[in-house]
Structure formats: structure tokens, C-alpha cells
Amino acid sequence: xxxxxxxxxxxxxxxxxxxxxxxxxxxxxxxxxxxxxxxxxxxxxxxxxxxxxxxxxxxxxxxxxxxxxxxxxxxxxxxxxxxxxxxxxxxxxxxxxxxxxxxxxxxxxxxxxxxxxxxxx
Amino acid sequence: xxxxxxxxxxxxxxxxxxxxxxxxxxxxxxxxxxxxxxxxxxxxxxxxxxxxxxxxxxxxxxxxxxxxxxxxxxxxxxxxxxxxxxxxxxxxxxxxxxxxxxxxxxxx
Numbered sequence: 750x751x752x753x754x755x756x757x758x759x760x761x762x763x764x765x766x767x768x769x770x771x772x773x774x775x776x777x778x779x780x781x782x783x784x785x786x787x788x789x790x791x792x793x794x795x796x797x798x799x800x801x802x803x804x805x806x807x808x809x810x811x812x813x814x815x816x817x818x819x820x821x822x823x824x825x826x827x828x829x830x831x832x833x834x835x836x837x838x839x840x841x842x843x844x845x846x847x848x849x850x851x852x853x854x855x856x857x858x859x860x861x862x863x864x865x866x867x868x869x870x
Numbered sequence: 871x872x873x874x875x876x877x878x879x880x881x882x883x884x885x886x887x888x889x890x891x892x893x894x895x896x897x898x899x900x901x902x903x904x905x906x907x908x909x910x911x912x913x914x915x916x917x918x919x920x921x922x923x924x925x926x927x928x929x930x931x932x933x934x935x936x937x938x939x940x941x942x943x944x945x946x947x948x949x950x951x952x953x954x955x956x957x958x959x960x961x962x963x964x965x966x967x968x969x970x971x972x973x974x975x976x977x978x
Contacts, residue, residue, distance in 0.1 A: 793971050794956050796966070796967035846913070
């Protein structure tokens with residue numbers, strides 16, 4: 750059974766940093782592109798970024814709203830995906846989901862349950 | 871930047887048919903996917919590539935596209951279908967992925 754479990758959310762001050770993790774099981778992580786998608790309170794879904802699979806050199810791509818501040822990485826040997834959030838802004842407050850792409854096409858058939866990031870001083 | 875437009879809300883009585891639209895420029899050239907989002911739960915893919923239903927999604931869920939408008943149709947609506955529904959495309963613009971603003975489906 751495919752499972753994605755996020756962790757690392759919490760309260761962060763504006764300008765601060767936070768690192769989210771996502772542990773994958775039930776499939777071979779190295780085969781898949783993986784993404785982060787977020788939902789701010791009362792708002793819609795927003796794509797954050799993705800990291801391609803090993804065969805595609807782990808290339809990363811980001812939404813304009815987080816480029817230069819967020820970094821996605823992965824450790825396939827640990828079945829883990831990461832989101833390093835730096836220079837956090839109030840508008841980054843959201844539930845962050847990791848999601849598995851079906852086949853490098855920005856279609857997500859599997860999602861984690863999410864981890865909440867709150868931003869406040 | 872590219873944008874997808876959805877109605878903020880749709881209301882339907884149990885057993886009736888709900889239709890949720892998603893419009894965008896040149897949508898006819900893009901593949902449209904639909905997700906269901908319930909509070910406190912992860913999003914669920916209900917339709918991909920306009921019309922395809924993933925395994926485990928009831929046949930009551932169907933999708934279509936005509937010109938620049940895609941439509942998610944839910945037949946024989948049940949109380950459990952109440953949720954927010956989002957359309958999504960690979961925009962191939964500076965923001966690679968775009969979601970619609972979401973439609974809140976209320977079952978009366």
C-alpha cells in the first residue's frame with residue numbers, strides 16, 4: 750500500500766526557517782517525481798514545487814511564489830522527501846502535502862495527510 | 871499568468887446531478903484533472919485527463935471538455951460527495967501547475 754507521511758510542521762516566525770519531511774512507503778521512491786502542494790486556511794490548492802526522479806537527475810522546479818526561498822530535496826535511500834523553507838512569510842502558512850506524480854505529468858494519485866505550518870511572531 | 875475559473879459554489883439535492891465547470895484560455899490544448907478535497911483530509915484525484923476515472927472512484931463521477939470549458943459531473947449525488955472540488959492543469963507557463971479556485975459542492 751502506498752503511503753506518504755509528512756512531518757516537521759509547526760510554528761515559525763516570519764523570516765525563519767523550517768524543514769518538512771515526507772516518508773514514503775509501498776513503492777520505489779526513486780522511480781517517481783515527487784511534489785509539494787499546499788493549502789492556506791480557507792484558500793485553494795497551490796502547487797509549491799517538485800523534484801524529478803533519479804533517472805531525470807533530481808531536477809527541481811518551483812512556483813514563482815517560493816522560488817529562491819524554498820528548496821526541495823530527496824534521499825531515496827531513506828525513502829524521504831524534504832522541503833526546506835527559508836525566509837518564511839506570513840502567506841506561507843498552510844497545510845503542506847507531499848504527493849506522488851503518476852508519471853512525470855503533474856497528476857497526483859497519492860497524497861500524504863499533510864503537515865500544518867503556522868507563521869507568527 | 872494562466873488562470874482557471876470555477877464557480878465558488880454549487881448546490882444540489884441528493885440523488886440529482888451536479889455539474890462543476892472549469893474554464894481557461896486555450897483549455898482545449900491542455901489536459902484537465904479534478905481533485906476532491908474534504909476538510910482535514912488529503913486531496914483525492916477523481917478524474918484525470920478530462921474523462922478518465924482512477925480505480926476506486928465511483929462511476930457516478932465523470933468528466934468532459936468542450937472548447938475552453940471542462941466539466942466534472944457527479945450523478946446521483948450523495949451526502950458524502952459534499953466537498954471542495956478543484957480542477958488543475960499543467961500550464962506550461964512560468965507557474966507550471968495551475969489550480970482552479972475550487973468549487974464548494976453542497977448537498978441540500
